[in-house]
Amino acid sequence: MFTKFAEISQTNLFSSPFNKASCDAPNSIMPAIKEGDSCEFGSSKYYALCGFGGILSCGITHTAVVPLDLVKCRIQVDPAKYTGIFQGGRLTIAEEGVRGLAKGWAPTLIGYSMQGLCKFGFYEVFKILYGNMMGEENCYLYRTSLYLAASASAEFFADIALAPMEAVKVRIQTSPGFANTLREGVPKLYKMEGISGFYKGLPPLWMRQIPYTMMKFACFERTVEALYKYVVPKPRADCTKSEQLVVTFAAGYIAGVFCAIVSHPADTVVSKLNNSAGSTAVQAARELGMKGLWKGLGPRIIMIGTLTALQWFIYDSVKVAFRLPRPPPPEMPESLKAKMNQQ
Numbered sequence: 001m002f003t004k005f006a007e008i009s010q011t012n013l014f015s016s017p018f019n020k021a022s023c024d025a026p027n028s029i030m031p032a033i034k035e036g037d038s039c040e041f042g043s044s045k046y047y048a049l050c051g052f053g054g055i056l057s058c059g060i061t062h063t064a065v066v067p068l069d070l071v072k073c074r075i076q077v078d079p080a081k082y083t084g085i086f087q088g089g090r091l092t093i094a095e096e097g098v099r100g101l102a103k104g105w106a107p108t109l110i111g112y113s114m115q116g117l118c119k120f121g122f123y124e125v126f127k128i129l130y131g132n133m134m135g136e137e138n139c140y141l142y143r144t145s146l147y148l149a150a151s152a153s154a155e156f157f158a159d160i161a162l163a164p165m166e167a168v169k170v171r172i173q174t175s176p177g178f179a180n181t182l183r184e185g186v187p188k189l190y191k192m193e194g195i196s197g198f199y200k201g202l203p204p205l206w207m208r209q210i211p212y213t214m215m216k217f218a219c220f221e222r223t224v225e226a227l228y229k230y231v232v233p234k235p236r237a238d239c240t241k242s243e244q245l246v247v248t249f250a251a252g253y254i255a256g257v258f259c260a261i262v263s264h265p266a267d268t269v270v271s272k273l274n275n276s277a278g279s280t281a282v283q284a285a286r287e288l289g290m291k292g293l294w295k296g297l298g299p300r301i302i303m304i305g306t307l308t309a310l311q312w313f314i315y316d317s318v319k320v321a322f323r324l325p326r327p328p329p330p331e332m333p334e335s336l337k338a339k340m341n342q343q
């Protein structure tokens with residue numbers, strides 16, 4: 001699939017606004033491999049390794065915070081019983097033992113690994129594809145819109161990959177007696193609700209994840225740009241790889257806080273919907289009420305802030321480890337500078 005999108009992005013008539021080396025290669029749309037890089041920017045190998053970075057960044061981080069996610073889901077579904085993150089954790093351990101905090105780890109690992117593959121891999125694809133269509137000057141002027149459009153497109157496909165495992169995960173975590181493992185949960189859910197049971201949470205999942213991902217990528221990209229411009233005392237090119245990764249982590253955490261706030265009401269609906277057989281997103285929202293939609297926001301800010309920071313750190317570390325091209329923050333094209341000077 002990445003190969004097909006790579007072919008589409010490379011056949012666009014516009015030159016890549018993300019890598020000025022393309023101007024030096026008149027016989028090829030994509031730039032040659034730069035010294036020190038393992039592949040071309042925008043090549044099939046580039047997209048594949050970005051997808052692999054997404055698998056690691058999302059799969060590892062979401063699985064690591066399963067205990068926090070479990071308590072958060074239970075607060076959303078049964079706030080009368082689970083009143084807070086620490087109380088909910090203690091109650092879970094008292095009723096199910098320490099192992100109870102790990103419920104749902106398998107569908108989390110599989111589901112979010114698949115989501116990460118599509119989220120990060122397709123983001124790179126769509127960012128280059130849409131950027132080529134916009135042209136260099138518009139790509140710079142409207143770069144925030146570019147980040148929003150590319151991330152929304154990527155997340156649309158990522159949620160289709162995530163939805164089945166998310167449905168099983170929430171049932172395991174919030175429905176006592178439903179199942180304890182993925183192997184038990186999948187056939188039981190299929191028997192109860194058929195294939196639609198795995199995807200009934202997809203629309204609210206889109207409502208939760210698409211705004212979340214748009215904020216995650218756009219806020220991260222602009223925060224990185226701002227940090228290098230106003231905070232970091234030297235240009236990015238003069239920073240070591242370790243220093244660049246510190247900037248990545250900081251920008252990721254800032255983006256994560258905003259992500260949690262923007263997407264939390266829809267996250268609550270997803271938890272409630274997957275816990276209640278036969279209900280719809282509208283019914284779940286009405287039952288929760290405005291106050292109920294914001295239950296569990298505190299632990300989710302901690303969880304998503306940490307998750308997002310670690311995801312960007314791992315993703316960027318994979319790029320460094322595999323020597324993938326890492327273009328610097330965008331700068332105003334010379335042609336646009338000339339136009340502004342003339343005005």
